[in-house]
Amino acid sequence: MIFLKRNISISLLVAYTAKDRVIGAQGKIPWFIPSERDRFKSICRGKYVIIGRKSFEEIGKALSYCTLVVISKSLKSVPEGCLLCKSFKKAVKMIYKLEKAGGKNPSCGKDLISGEKSSKPSGSGKTEILVAGGEEIYRKALPLADRIYATEIKKEFAGDKFFPSPDGRWEKKTEKECSDGGIDYDYVLFTKG
Numbered sequence: 790m791i792f793l794k795r796n797i798s799i800s801l802l803v804a805y806t807a808k809d810r811v812i813g814a815q816g817k818i819p820w821f822i823p824s825e826r827d828r829f830k831s832i833c834r835g836k837y838v839i840i841g842r843k844s845f846e847e848i849g850k851a852l853s854y855c856t857l858v859v860i861s862k863s864l865k866s867v868p869e870g871c872l873l874c875k876s877f878k879k880a881v882k883m884i885y886k887l888e889k890a891g892g893k894n895p896s897c898g899k900d901l902i903s904g905e906k907s908s909k910p911s912g913s914g915k916t917e918i919l920v921a922g923g924e925e926i927y928r929k930a931l932p933l934a935d936r937i938y939a940t941e942i943k944k945e946f947a948g949d950k951f952f953p954s955p956d957g958r959w960e961k962k963t964e965k966e967c968s969d970g971g972i973d974y975d976y977v978l979f980t981k982g
Contacts, residue, residue, distance in 0.1 A: 797885055798915040799933050802832055803922065803952050804940035807975075811948030813923060816843055819946040824969045828976070829921070830854055832938055837884045837918050839877065839930070844922040855919075858884065860926060877929045881918060888916045924950040931955065937979035944972050958982055 804825055805812045811819065833855040840848075842861035851857060851870030858872045858880045867873045874880035920930040931953050939952075960982040963975050 796915045797881065797888075798917045798935050799881070799920060799930055800917055801920045801927060801930060801934050801937040801939075802829065802838075803927065803937065804942060804974075805952040806946055806948070807941040807943055808945055809948070810952045810954065811946050811950070812927075812952050813950035814946065814948040817847060819948055820942060820944070820972060822940075822942075822969050822972055822974065824967065825940055825974075828940070833919055833921070837872075837887075837916075839880050839884075839918060839920045839926065841923045841926045844926075845871075877926060884916070884918055924952070928953050935981055937977075939977040939979060940974050941977050942972060942974045944974075955979055 803812060804818070804820075804822070813819065830852075833852070836855050837858055838852075838855045839858045839860060842859060842864055845857060845859045845861075845867070848857070851868045853870075856870065856872060857867075858874060859867050860874055860877055860880055862875050864873060872880075872883065874883055920926055920934070937955065937959070958981055959979045962978050962980075964978055965976040967974050967976065
């Protein structure tokens with residue numbers, strides 16, 4: 790895709806079970822890890838975050854610390870502070886245009902990101918777009934991604950939605966081993982090798 794040459798970097802942000810790569814069950818996240826929400830907020834702060842309709846419906850609102858870009862062919866509108874696109878490709882192109890316009894909606898001049906703008910990962914010079922689910926959106930984004938911020942949950946959970954397995958081109962680094970609410974998990978960073 791042409792946008793990859795335009796200072797755009799795509800990263801995935803995901804929590805899944807280490808054994809089966811479960812990310813969801815019947816439209817919900819099957820675990821509750823309070824510190825995981827803090828990590829999500831920290832990584833997403835000031836960035837555009839692409840999510841599918843079902844993932845958005847679980848969140849159910851705009852987030853003050855980032856701009857959610859919802860991919861849906863059926864939704865007609867989203868709350869103020871969110872953006873709506875019909876496809877992943879259109880979402881990335883729209884974000885690129887908004888970044889060129891300084892983070893403002895070119896049609897109305899409205900600032901789309903509240904608070905400090907930090908969409909560039911440190912030292913990269915590229916705008917980092919995050920992809921935060923669900924399964925279909927991850928599958929479309931994975932071949933284009935440069936990094937994956939993953940939480941690998943060591944407890945098993947049943948599910949019907951799964952994170953695709955990265956191919957052999959990825960290098961994996963465990964950044965931190967954690968435990969919260971009786972659930973052990975690792976923060977892992979994948980980068981393309």
